[in-house]
Amino acid sequence: xxxxxxxxxxxxxxxxxxxxxxxxxxxxxxxxxxxxxxxxxxxxxxxxxxxxxxxxxxxxxxxxxxxxxxxxxxxxxxxxxxxxxxxxxxxxxxxxxxxxxxxxxxxxxxxxxxxxxxxxxxxxxxxxxxxxxxxxxxxxxxxxxxxxxxxxxxxxxxxxxxxxxxxxxxxxxxxxxxxxxxxxxxxxxxxxxxxxxxxxxxxxxxxxxxxxxxxxxxxxxxxxxxxxxxxxxxxxxxxxxxxxxxxxxxxxxxxxxxxxxxxxxxxxxxxxxxxxxxxxxxxxxxxxxxxxxxxx
Amino acid sequence: xxxxxxxxxxxxxxxxxxxxxxxxxxxxxxxxxxxxxxxxxxxxxxxxxxxxxxxxxxxxxxxxxxxxxxxxxxxxxxxxxxxxxxxxxxxxxxxxxxxxxxxxxxxxxxxxxxxxxxxxxxxxxxxxxxxxxxxxxxxxxxxxxxxxxxxxxxxxxxxxxxxxxxxxxxxxxxxxxxxxxxxxxxxxxxxxxxxxxxxxxxxxxxxxxxxxxxxxxxxxxxxxxxxxxxxxxxxxxxxxxxxxxxxxxxxxxxxxxxxxxxxxxxxxxxxxxxxxxxxxxxxxxxxxxxxxxxxxxxxxxxxxxxxxxxxxxxxxxxxxxxxxxxxxxxxxxxxxxxxxxxxxxxxxxxxxxxxxxxxxx
Numbered sequence: 009x010x011x012x013x014x015x016x017x018x019x020x021x022x023x024x025x026x027x028x029x030x031x032x033x034x035x036x037x038x039x040x041x042x043x044x045x046x047x048x049x050x051x052x053x054x055x056x057x058x059x060x061x062x063x064x065x066x067x068x069x070x071x072x073x074x075x076x077x078x079x080x081x082x083x084x085x086x087x088x089x090x091x092x093x094x095x096x097x098x099x100x101x102x103x104x105x106x107x108x109x110x111x112x113x114x115x116x117x118x119x120x121x122x123x124x125x126x127x128x129x130x131x132x133x134x135x136x137x138x139x140x141x142x143x144x145x146x147x148x149x150x151x152x153x154x155x156x157x158x159x160x161x162x163x164x165x166x167x168x169x170x171x172x173x174x175x176x177x178x179x180x181x182x183x184x185x186x187x188x189x190x191x192x193x194x195x196x197x198x199x200x201x202x203x204x205x206x207x208x209x210x211x212x213x214x215x216x217x218x219x220x221x222x223x224x225x226x227x228x229x230x231x232x233x234x235x236x237x238x239x240x241x242x243x244x245x246x247x248x249x250x251x252x253x254x255x256x257x258x259x260x261x262x263x264x265x266x267x268x269x270x271x272x273x274x275x276x277x278x279x280x281x282x283x284x285x286x287x288x289x290x291x292x293x294x295x296x297x298x299x300x301x302x303x304x
Numbered sequence: 305x306x307x308x309x310x311x312x313x314x315x316x317x318x319x320x321x322x323x324x325x326x327x328x329x330x331x332x333x334x335x336x337x338x339x340x341x342x343x344x345x346x347x348x349x350x351x352x353x354x355x356x357x358x359x360x361x362x363x364x365x366x367x368x369x370x371x372x373x374x375x376x377x378x379x380x381x382x383x384x385x386x387x388x389x390x391x392x393x394x395x396x397x398x399x400x401x402x403x404x405x406x407x408x409x410x411x412x413x414x415x416x417x418x419x420x421x422x423x424x425x426x427x428x429x430x431x432x433x434x435x436x437x438x439x440x441x442x443x444x445x446x447x448x449x450x451x452x453x454x455x456x457x458x459x460x461x462x463x464x465x466x467x468x469x470x471x472x473x474x475x476x477x478x479x480x481x482x483x484x485x486x487x488x489x490x491x492x493x494x495x496x497x498x499x500x501x502x503x504x505x506x507x508x509x510x511x512x513x514x515x516x517x518x519x520x521x522x523x524x525x526x527x528x529x530x531x532x533x534x535x536x537x538x539x540x541x542x543x544x545x546x547x548x549x550x551x552x553x554x555x556x557x558x559x560x561x562x563x564x565x566x567x568x569x570x571x572x573x574x575x576x577x578x579x580x581x582x583x584x585x586x587x588x589x590x591x592x593x594x595x596x597x598x599x600x601x602x603x604x605x606x607x608x609x610x611x612x613x614x615x616x617x618x619x620x621x622x623x624x625x626x627x628x629x630x631x632x633x634x635x636x637x638x639x640x641x642x643x644x645x646x647x648x649x650x651x652x653x654x655x656x657x658x659x660x661x662x663x664x665x
Contacts, residue, residue, distance in 0.1 A: 041648060043390050044369075044392065045368075045369050046369060047369040080665070081659065081660075085665075148532070169518060251518075252519050253663050253664060255663050267651075267655040268648075268651060268655050269366070269648075270648075270652065
């Protein structure tokens with residue numbers, strides 16, 4: 009019995025925080041928009057009893073999902089979001105891996121401090137950090153002032169309100185999520201394996217590719233998923249740093265919800281986004297499980 | 305953990321306190337009131353005022369339609385409010401609690417009755433026009449001294465926009481404002497609800513899209529004042545605030561506002577009480593306070609928008625009441641048009657068109 013209740017706690021958690029909201033959104037996605045509070049119909053009326061539930065059920069349909077296939081805006085936005093998420097994940101990995109590697113290689117007494125430095129930005133609000141990037145990247149911003157005064161450029165660079173600014177924002181924001189799992193994997197790495205590789209005639213570079221990288225694979229995968237999954241639906245960074253041309257599904261969802269007041273279509277967009285995310289989430293789970301089994 | 309616990313207890317204690325003391329929660333547009341008025345209200349009534357701001361009708365509308373927004377007074381624009389009244393988002397005003405309602409201006413109430421029949425749900429806070437804010441020196445430099453700064457051609461004629469591109473042009477990120485303006489430029493009915501007529505705005509806007517630096521509904525105040533941009537299609541009072549900020553900063557930037565001579569959109573921001581407002585009585589007190597002639601005049605003197613309060617006009621400063629950009633003369637008023645809310649299907653087309661214009665997709 010005790011064992012059962014212990015196991016059931018995480019599942020209850022999942023039910024309350026994932027399944028219930030999912031069902032609510034799914035239900036709205038099958039409704040029609042209406043001029044009312046809340047702005048969709050039908051709403052479930054228990055006071056009518058069984059007949060009310062049946063009437064409610066009969067009014068749900070897939071119309072909104074059909075609508076999404078009729079306009080090329082939606083699949084273009086999904087593809088563009090996927091593209092931005094993949095590129096950002098690769099960029100974050102390229103920046104994050106060397107940092108994690110240097111941290112894992114640093115003398116042991118430094119490591120807690122270094123770890124602290126990685127976590128430190130979280131003490132400031134995410135929104136404020138994105139806003140300060142606006143101050144850095146704008147045409148009269150610090151970056152342009154610095155480059156102009158050093159004589160590297162003669163005309164201010166246009167970075168803010170472009171996709172470049174979005175990439176900078178995403179890499180900056182999600183970098184810790186990439187560094188921490190890779191660092192955790194590298195820190196466990198047994199140094200004697202590298203020595204053995206070198207003893208057996210491996211150069212330092214090939215030892216890195218043949219020993220270090222494969223052994224940190226789990227960390228790289230975990231870090232990549234932790235960056236990729238939230239980036240795909242990202243809204244704040246593209247809306248603050250991106251331009252009108254930056255097409256992302258998070259922004260499309262916002263417009264459906266706010267400008268069109270069409271909660272049902274907005275919910276349908278969200279459901280499809282979730283379905284796209286389910287694949288990497290399942291892969292991520294399996295990777296985690298494999299890792300636990302390997303360790304266990 | 306200890307810290308979290310401490311915060312939790314404080315929050316609980318605070319909300320318990322708040323529930324006992326009287327309070328009113330107001331949700332208004334950003335940069336839209338003289339903050340001294342807020343302190344004055346608290347001092348006069350002893351009611352704690354919680355003041356929160358937004359910068360788009362869409363955000364306000366979503367909060368209202370979701371229900372349980374927790375606000376006691378909100379300030380939607382007329383066209384949006386008409387729809388929200390239909391959705392049942394507001395409660396009828398209790399005129400017995402609003403003795404200052406006699407101060408209101410019949411000329412404005414006639415027009416707001418179009419959105420709120422009989423003005424049963426709302427009072428006018430401010431009204432204004434949507435038009436052209438220009439940095440006079442920079443525009444003259446780009447287009448010559450006879451630049452059409454009071455004509456829609458300034459921003460809808462690609463030849464002009466191409467020359468203005470270098471010094472920077474902002475448009476409001478509001479299809480409900482920009483589409484009617486483009487239709488007016490074409491000589492069509494700006495208030496048309498016909499999807500085929502609305503669609504005619506797209507080529508006009510797309511043709512000048514490459515020269516527009518940004519679509520945003522509040523950043524242009526600072527951008528104009530700092531001299532970062534030379535033209536903004538925006539709300540009258542916002543542009544006049546930019547003019548004022550530039551003058552205060554003494555940065556040599558001179559800003560002028562003109563309602564387009566072809567005709568400008570006239571809009572009304574209305575104060576209303578949500579149907580589920582937690583403190584309706586305090587909300588009425590706030591509305592009555594705002595309708596006081598001196599208070600309303602103080603607000604207009606500060607934000608440079610005209611108000612719908614006839615009695616307040618004697619307390620307005622000369623640079624407000626005598627400025628035709630704020631209180632237009634009879635000729636201009638004739639030329640102003642009013643826009644009603646799009647029905648759902650047309651709204652979707654308008655939003656879609658707007659996305660296409662902005663993103664090219």
